[in-house]
Amino acid sequence: MKLWLLLLPGLGSIVFLMGSALYTIMIQSVGLHTELGASLDYWSDTLSDPILFRSIEYSLRTSVLGSLGAVILAYPIAMWLRKPIPGKTAIIGLLRAPMFVPGLVAAFLLINVISFHGILNESLLALGVIDKPLRITNDKFGWSVVMLQVWKNTPFALILLSSSINSIRSDVLDASADLGASAWANFSQVVFPLTIPALQAALILIFIGALGDFAFASIAGSRNVYSLSVLMHYTATAYYEWEKAAVIGLVIMVLSGLSAILITLMTRPFANRTRPVISASFLERSHEK
Amino acid sequence: MKNNNKLILIISLSFFALVNFIWLVVPFFMAVLWSLVDPSHPWSFPDIFPRVLSFNRWIEVWQTTSLPEAMFNSYSLAPAVALLTVTLAAPTAYAFGRLEFRGKQVAELITLLPMVMPTMILAIFFSSLLLDLGFSEPYFSIVVAHTVLALPYAIRIMSAGFKAVPQDVIDACADMGASRITTFRHAFLPMLKPSILASLIFCLVISIEEFNMSYVLGAPDFITVPTILYSFLGYSFVRPDAAVVSLFLVIPNVILMLVIERLLKGNYLSQSTGKA
Amino acid sequence: MLVKKVLKTSLLSLAAVIATSAFAYDVTKMSWTEIQTQAKKEGKVNFAVWYLQPGWREFVKEFESEYGIKVRIPEGTLDGNRNKLIAESKQKQGKMDLVAIGAANVQLLNLEKTLMPLNKLPDYAQLKTVSEGFDSKGYAVTFWGNQSGIAYDPSRIDEAELPQTFEQLSHYINSHPKEFGVNDPNGGGSGGRFIEAALRNFSIKFEGETLDQDSPQWKNTWNWFNQYKDEITITGSNADSITRINDGELVLAPAWEDHLAGLQKRGAITDRLKFYIPVFGMSGGANFVTIAKNAKNPAAALVFLDWLTSADTQTKLNAKFGVAPQHPDADDSAALVSQNMRQYSTTPLNVFYEKEIKKQFVQKVLMY
Numbered sequence: 001m002k003l004w005l006l007l008l009p010g011l012g013s014i015v016f017l018m019g020s021a022l023y024t025i026m027i028q029s030v031g032l033h034t035e036l037g038a039s040l041d042y043w044s045d046t047l048s049d050p051i052l053f054r055s056i057e058y059s060l061r062t063s064v065l066g067s068l069g070a071v072i073l074a075y076p077i078a079m080w081l082r083k084p085i086p087g088k089t090a091i092i093g094l095l096r097a098p099m100f101v102p103g104l105v106a107a108f109l110l111i112n113v114i115s116f117h118g119i120l121n122e123s124l125l126a127l128g129v130i131d132k133p134l135r136i137t138n139d140k141f142g143w144s145v146v147m148l149q150v151w152k153n154t155p156f157a158l159i160l161l162s163s164s165i166n167s168i169r170s171d172v173l174d175a176s177a178d179l180g181a182s183a184w185a186n187f188s189q190v191v192f193p194l195t196i197p198a199l200q201a202a203l204i205l206i207f208i209g210a211l212g213d214f215a216f217a218s219i220a221g222s223r224n225v226y227s228l229s230v231l232m233h234y235t236a237t238a239y240y241e242w243e244k245a246a247v248i249g250l251v252i253m254v255l256s257g258l259s260a261i262l263i264t265l266m267t268r269p270f271a272n273r274t275r276p277v278i279s280a281s282f283l284e285r286s287h288e289k
Numbered sequence: 290m291k292n293n294n295k296l297i298l299i300i301s302l303s304f305f306a307l308v309n310f311i312w313l314v315v316p317f318f319m320a321v322l323w324s325l326v327d328p329s330h331p332w333s334f335p336d337i338f339p340r341v342l343s344f345n346r347w348i349e350v351w352q353t354t355s356l357p358e359a360m361f362n363s364y365s366l367a368p369a370v371a372l373l374t375v376t377l378a379a380p381t382a383y384a385f386g387r388l389e390f391r392g393k394q395v396a397e398l399i400t401l402l403p404m405v406m407p408t409m410i411l412a413i414f415f416s417s418l419l420l421d422l423g424f425s426e427p428y429f430s431i432v433v434a435h436t437v438l439a440l441p442y443a444i445r446i447m448s449a450g451f452k453a454v455p456q457d458v459i460d461a462c463a464d465m466g467a468s469r470i471t472t473f474r475h476a477f478l479p480m481l482k483p484s485i486l487a488s489l490i491f492c493l494v495i496s497i498e499e500f501n502m503s504y505v506l507g508a509p510d511f512i513t514v515p516t517i518l519y520s521f522l523g524y525s526f527v528r529p530d531a532a533v534v535s536l537f538l539v540i541p542n543v544i545l546m547l548v549i550e551r552l553l554k555g556n557y558l559s560q561s562t563g564k565a
Numbered sequence: 566m567l568v569k570k571v572l573k574t575s576l577l578s579l580a581a582v583i584a585t586s587a588f589a590y591d592v593t594k595m596s597w598t599e600i601q602t603q604a605k606k607e608g609k610v611n612f613a614v615w616y617l618q619p620g621w622r623e624f625v626k627e628f629e630s631e632y633g634i635k636v637r638i639p640e641g642t643l644d645g646n647r648n649k650l651i652a653e654s655k656q657k658q659g660k661m662d663l664v665a666i667g668a669a670n671v672q673l674l675n676l677e678k679t680l681m682p683l684n685k686l687p688d689y690a691q692l693k694t695v696s697e698g699f700d701s702k703g704y705a706v707t708f709w710g711n712q713s714g715i716a717y718d719p720s721r722i723d724e725a726e727l728p729q730t731f732e733q734l735s736h737y738i739n740s741h742p743k744e745f746g747v748n749d750p751n752g753g754g755s756g757g758r759f760i761e762a763a764l765r766n767f768s769i770k771f772e773g774e775t776l777d778q779d780s781p782q783w784k785n786t787w788n789w790f791n792q793y794k795d796e797i798t799i800t801g802s803n804a805d806s807i808t809r810i811n812d813g814e815l816v817l818a819p820a821w822e823d824h825l826a827g828l829q830k831r832g833a834i835t836d837r838l839k840f841y842i843p844v845f846g847m848s849g850g851a852n853f854v855t856i857a858k859n860a861k862n863p864a865a866a867l868v869f870l871d872w873l874t875s876a877d878t879q880t881k882l883n884a885k886f887g888v889a890p891q892h893p894d895a896d897d898s899a900a901l902v903s904q905n906m907r908q909y910s911t912t913p914l915n916v917f918y919e920k921e922i923k924k925q926f927v928q929k930v931l932m933y
Binding site (some may be wrong): 014025102103110112219257 | 376414440539
């Protein structure tokens with residue numbers, strides 16, 4: 001009884017809001033609230049619409065590349081930061097700066113740089129690399145959105161991975177280096193497997209955030225395809241088709257859930273692969289200490 | 290060997306400087322340049338540089354856009370969200386940090402839901418629920434929505450804080466016959482201060498930054514810092530004005546960042562994910 | 566369901582506490598002098614207009630100092646404002662006073678239940694209650710002339726070469742790939758108006774013919790777009806198109822006359838850009854302004870509306886924003902377009918087409 005009272009304010013508020021939103025989505029996606037009554041037409045209509053699949057493809061593409069890009073960039077920086085470097089605090093501060101720049105400002109900064117007569121095109125023209133400015137804003141593939149996701153999320157990935165890498169005892173790394181492991185082997189056999197939990201957390205959080213992205217896609221995204229969130233927003237507020245918007249919402253949620261599971265399953269095997277460079281028993285012993 | 294290391298260090302540092310130049314300095318420099326374009330001398334192709342620079346646009350934007358209103362809204366929402374969140378999170382965090390009970394893991398997982406659910410979905414269907422209920426007070430709806438978004442972080446950070454209080458300190462207090470309240474004041478509060486502070490700041494940042502909820506629930510006329518930015522970048526896109534607004538908004542965030550770094554010595558995010 | 570009911574009552578009682586007391590007076594039964602006194606007492610008024618808000622805030626300063634009534638111009642899109650107006654109409658007192666809407670939007674409103682009749686206005690007889698073929702039945706008057714057309718950079722195209730027919734435009738697009746832009750109709754109205762012009766040209770066979778949702782004639786228009794799609798630049802909004810002309814990326818793009826002029830007067834883009842209505846015709850009309858039936862400051866709203874639609878203010882609107890005045894006694898010498906060119910202005914199609922154009926353009930062209 002007392003436990004309930006303790007859990008109610010925090011857990012209760014979450015369950016209440018998430019639950020009521022979920023309830024509304026479910027009800028609306030089958031049209032239960034309309035006078036016509038329940039029907040699966042909204043599902044079949046929406047799921048047979050090729051636009052939805054283009055949006056799914058686009059959203060998946062940008063979020064896979066965005067989240068992978070962020071962690072791939074974060075690993076070497078995190079390794080580099082292990083070393084003593086003059087002015088480390090300032091460097092860390094600079095690296096974290098993008099986290100405090102609102103995403104929309106980031107989108108604006110990027111568009112400004114890559115616009116038709118923006119500084120990028122002007123510099124390339126001046127250098128003679130191109131003879132006509134490139135039209136790269138709102139590109140069809142979504143590279144701008146990928147860039148923005150990487151820019152904005154690298155600090156987040158860096159913080160998660162750094163704290164995980166820093167918690168690896170340096171004698172483990174020194175020992176493996178003494179045993180003659182190359183820097184790459186050291187990373188792939190020792191560091192990488194030990195940071196899998198942090199990697200999973202970073203990938204899942206960044207990926208799901210990117211999959212539901214509205215702001216980047218609507219400002220810097222392709223003009224030939226909407227991201228899932230943009231599509232859902234227009235479907236609800238411009239076409240007034242709340243039922244179909246609910247279906248799209250559920251599709252996003254299912255995709256998020258599936259990708260979280262997939263990321264976990266795909267990265268798990270790496271966590272146990274420690275054999276070749278230094279013996280597994282050595283690592284286990286040092287890990288237990 | 291030593292020289293070699295030094296060389297590597299220099300190379301890596303200059304590489305870092307170069308990358309940061311492209312990554313941060315150039316974009317911000319361009320934004321500053323655009324923001325200084327004089328309103329009576331617009332900057333257009335084929336001019337490589339603006340003809341006249343002045344601060345006039347800053348003054349004009351401050352006086353004629355609803356930027357002050359947006360900042361007032363954002364900076365009055367955020368503290369409300371922060372206080373409410375920490376208040377709601379504390380009991381739950383205590384249960385997670387110091388009690389063992391059946392289904393604890395499940396309960397902990399549920400609290401993470403708002404972190405992984407795309408906020409646009411929540412926003413749209415929460416707003417449709419409010420519409421059905423005939424309730425339209427954007428300030429309250431946004432406070433509620435932001436609170437729920439911030440709760441997972443606050444619960445996480447504070448339950449780690451509760452966990453860190455050593456049992457012997459609590460026992461010692463109890464042995465000396467202290468009442469529950471005194472125990473809380475002397476045993477818990479001092480140890481909890483940093484995590485409460487961390488939660489508060491985290492909630493502030495989340496509320497100030499959050500776009501989707503504010504955009505949908507505040508529509509059409511309750512504007513916050515991110516939603517005004519969205520209108521300046523989207524529907525009423527005017528590049529020099531957008532530059533001024535962007536820079537106006539980055540400044541308080543940078544100050545907030547410096548405060549956070551100072552207070553928490555950099556490990557705040559690792560706390561939130563429970564890895565500290 | 567019970568939960569919902571409990572929630573509803575508790576939220577409603579909360580809302581009731583927050584909302585101020587209900588009406589103590591009824592403006593529709595007051596004389597104009599009584600309304601003026603009452604307006605002073607209210608002391609403030611909200612005017613929801615979805616474009617050029619910074620310019621509006623400057624413009625209403627004169628009213629504020631003359632009448633001592635504060636005017637608040639909130640942010641908000643057209644759809645957002647209209648949806649809020651509808652949502653609040655169930656309440657006894659809403660938060661909106663004056664709301665500007667596109668002409669076709671009166672079709673979407675339950676006029677009697679949402680809006681206040683405007684026949685109290687002293688100048689009512691001289692104001693227009695019909696715009697673009699939509700009759701507001703006295704619940705809205707026009708205050709802002711608008712005209713869609715094509716904005717261009719005269720330093721990059723000769724006036725004589727401006728495309729006047731769709732054949733010329735096709736030819737231009739072929740020889741100048743990517744230099745003609747159209748904005749996503751979901752992001753702003755001028756793109757939709759251009760698509761509408763194409764629809765008139767390719768799909769609608771005679772004036773007044775109506776197409777239903779599934780009519781095969783739509784296809785002719787979408788075929789044209791698809792044929793040239795790779796050579797047309799799709800932009801995000803009305804403002805995005807104009808910005809890209811200013812940047813030198815585009816040469817021609819559909820735009821609103823008043824929007825272009827407003828941005829130029831604000832110094833956001835160069836004065837060099839010009840605007841024309843092509844011979845194939847693009848639509849124009851006027852926006853309505855309305856007062857919510859449950860307005861919080863009904864008297865101040867009426868006084869503001871009287872000021873806004875007066876000949877004097879309309880002349881100033883023309884000078885500041887370059888729009889066509891709506892009061893017969895106003896002077897319209899400051900517009901971007903000559904009277905001669907205005908003959909190509911057409912009446913817009915109705916709101917059904919507006920929605921259908923957005924949807925089908927996305928389905929059949931943008932994402933095809």
